[in-house]
Amino acid sequence: MDPTTPPRARGTTIARGVVVGALGVLGLWVVLPFLPALVWAVVVAIAADPLVKRTEARFPGRRGWIALGFTPAFAALVLAPIVAGIAQAAREAHDLAGWIATARASGLPPPAWLATLPAGSAEATAWWQANLADPVAAAALFHNFNHALWNAQARLIGVGLLHRTVIFAFTLLALFFLIRDRDGLVAQCRVAGDRLIGAAGERIARQAALSVRGTIDGLVLVGIGEGAAMILVYLVLGVPHPLLLGVATAIAAMIPFGAAVMFVIAALLLLAQGAAGAAIAVMAIGLTVVGIADHLVRPVLIGSATRLPFLWVLIGILGGVEAFGLLGLFVGPATMAVLVMLWREFVEGKPQPAASDDSSAA
The missing domain is CATH 1.20.1440 (de novo design (two linked rop proteins))
Incomplete structure (x- = not known):
């Protein structure tokens, strides 16, 4: 700070700096839960920018419609494998439940392929005999397994799943605005970067x-x-x-x-x-x-x-x-x-x- 600056002006400058700093910290605190979503949106927007520019060259003046079309397309690209995996898991759940019920009721004999393992065949067979071939041991094993699996699913389906859904939705919303307002945001970032560094x-x-x-x-x-x-x-x-x-x-x-x-x-x-x-x-x-x-x-x-x-x-x-x-x-x-x-x-x-x-x- 210039030593010739009047004390009142220096006090005003310091107060302004303190207020700006406090507001910056408060703003970061507010944004922090959504910061990963914003960064993901920026990453996707950067990756898609050449495609967006080519599309806009074919349909000039329609950046808003392009953003509106690209955002759900990206969402479908992300969600399609997840939905397919859940559907496949649901189809397999019935067979898995039947297999577990059989194991708990009468045990499961060791499969023939255990004897063909190039290494550890005897150990694997012994483990299977001790834990799955005997109905009592199999029932105890799957009881513990089901308990652990239920706990894991409860954590996933509860607050964690809701949080990820909100973050993904916010990512899509931020992505829409990043694509739609790309030119203005880039210009602002250039000015800010030039002034800062x-x-x-x-x-x-x-x-x-x-x-x-x-x-x-x-x-x-x-x-x-x-x-x-x-x-x-x-x-x-x-x-x-x-x-x-x-x-x-x-x-x-x-x-x-x-x-x-x-x-x-x-x-x-x-x-x-x-x-x-x-x-x-x-x-x-x-x-x-x-x-x-x-x-x-x-x-x-x-x-x-x-x-x-x-x-x-x-x-x-x-x-x-x-x-x-x-x-x-x-x-x-x-x-x-x-x-x-x-x-x-x-x-x-x-x-x-x-x-x-x-x-x-x-």
């Missing part, structure tokens, strides 16, 4: 946007590709419910190494049918697909947009997931890309261009 603000925004899109290409699109490839594998090898399991594989594949969990589930389902060879084939083919995607395709897609070595991309993804959950898949790499860009500017003493000079990136 100068010319670097627009470079940071452009790099963050490009990183989000590159991460979506590298994680979401590659994950969908892995899921599509594995649907064919599941169909050929006779995995139960190949379409549903393929969709689950696509979702899991968006997280590095997450698809391997689905391969294990598919292999276990095949083992339950006595198809040990097919189970080994699922694991081998699945790990090959993941190896190609994670070590060849994803580094090119994500690294070219973020200008990061894949090690730092991986750190950004895994660290982001650890800190922010699924939202960290996109926030982590974008944050690392911006930090590395600023580091290079500091070391080299000159502004660093973003990964692309496309003016539409910001």
Whole structure:
């Protein structure tokens, strides 16, 4: 503060700063529960911006209608796999209930495929004999299982489900306004960034946007590709419910190494049918697909947009997931890309261009 400033003016400036700071903290406190929804909306809006611009080029002056059409389309894209999974689970619930009732009434003899396991066959058979073949032990096991399952479902169906529904609805609402008012919001952010951090603000925004899109290409699109490839594998090898399991594989594949969990589930389902060879084939083919995607395709897609070595991309993804959950898949790499860009500017003493000079990136 200028020492020549009159005391009354200094007092006014300090009071204004205190009031603004207090209002900022209060506003953040109010917004904090909805902050993940806002960030998700921003991520989706950034990813969809090229498609929105192309649509607007064909239908100029109809940004509001475009936003109104895109928002429910995105909602359907997210909700369709969830609804399909719930419907499939409901169909399977009857068979599962019958299987549990049979186990509790008369026990279940060890299946033949346990003897074909390449390792641990004796231990697995002994566990089955002790816990499932005997009706009393099976009844006790499933009583505990049902109790734990009920508690988990109660937590999911209760406040947690309601909270997620509200957050998702708010995400859709925010997404609509972000698409509809895109130009005005971008202009305001440019002015604010220029006043706060100068010319670097627009470079940071452009790099963050490009990183989000590159991460979506590298994680979401590659994950969908892995899921599509594995649907064919599941169909050929006779995995139960190949379409549903393929969709689950696509979702899991968006997280590095997450698809391997689905391969294990598919292999276990095949083992339950006595198809040990097919189970080994699922694991081998699945790990090959993941190896190609994670070590060849994803580094090119994500690294070219973020200008990061894949090690730092991986750190950004895994660290982001650890800190922010699924939202960290996109926030982590974008944050690392911006930090590395600023580091290079500091070391080299000159502004660093973003990964692309496309003016539409910001």
